[in-house]
Amino acid sequence: DAKTTQPPSMDCAEGRAANLPCNHSTISGNEYVYWYRQIHSQGPQYIIHGLKNNETNEMASLIITEDRKSSTLILPHATLRDTAVYYCIVRSGGSQGNLIFGKGTKLSVKP
Amino acid sequence: EAGVTQFPSHSVIEKGQTVTLRCDPISGHDNLYWYRRVMGKEIKFLLHFVKESKQDESGMPNNRFLAERTGGTYSTLKVQPAELEDSGVYFCASSPSRRTQYFGPGTRLTVL
Numbered sequence: 001d002a003k004t005t006q007p008p009s010m011d012c013a014e015g016r017a018a019n020l021p022c023n024h025s026t027i028s029g030n031e032y033v034y035w036y037r038q039i040h041s042q043g044p045q046y047i048i049h050g051l052k053n054n055e056t057n058e059m060a061s062l063i064i065t066e067d068r069k070s071s072t073l074i075l076p077h078a079t080l081r082d083t084a085v086y087y088c089i090v091r092s093g094g095s096q097g098n099l100i101f102g103k104g105t106k107l108s109v110k111p
Numbered sequence: 112e113a114g115v116t117q118f119p120s121h122s123v124i125e126k127g128q129t130v131t132l133r134c135d136p137i138s139g140h141d142n143l144y145w146y147r148r149v150m151g152k153e154i155k156f157l158l159h160f161v162k163e164s165k166q167d168e169s170g171m172p173n174n175r176f177l178a179e180r181t182g183g184t185y186s187t188l189k190v191q192p193a194e195l196e197d198s199g200v201y202f203c204a205s206s207p208s209r210r211t212q213y214f215g216p217g218t219r220l221t222v223l
Contacts, residue, residue, distance in 0.1 A: 038154075041219070043215050043217050044154065049211065098146075099146075099212060100156070101153050101155075103153060
């Protein structure tokens with residue numbers, strides 16, 4: 001699975017959009033981009049995933065560049081409860097295997 | 112739909128003792144995974160079951176760790192004997208297919 005690079009930390013004002021970037025320049029054609037987050041010491045929480053097209057669900061939007069070498073997770077109206085570590089993970093579409101967690105981005109939402 | 116559950120939520124044991132962690136996956140999920148995070152480190156994969164069979168146990172740190180999945184339902188992870196470096200949070204995840212894994216709340220293990 002391809003390696004990802006994320007900034008170690010970001011701040012966001014409450015109510016504003018949080019845009020979390022991820023670089024995955026070595027991604028291959030059948031690899032998906034997944035986003036998870038871990039709030040404090042809870043279990044990682046699935047947010048969203050995508051292959052080529054932009055995706056949106058009730059939690060977030062995922063924007064993937066045309067060359068697929070980077071992506072951005074967007075939380076449209078961040079709340080204090082969105083403070084967490086966000087992980088961008090690239091994984092083969094045919095894989096049943098494990099997720100490889102990096103250090104992620106620590107997002108702090110401030111009032 | 113009930114999520115992944117883990118028991119106990121916390122366990123404090125002394126070095127040399129045995130501890131057994133339990134994970135109940137989401138009903139119908141054939142894939143079950145164990146991960147752990149030790150102090151200051153990233154979340155690391157331990158092993159993966161497909162139904163009752165071990166698909167991948169490449170992340171198991173040593174032979175003091177034994178995982179089972181009875182009848183393809185719940186799974187247990189036994190640490191015997193526990194060492195200080197085993198302290199951390201153990202997560203279980205389940206998945207119905209090849210994609211999204213859903214995680215439990217974790218078991219915090221402290222070895223004194």
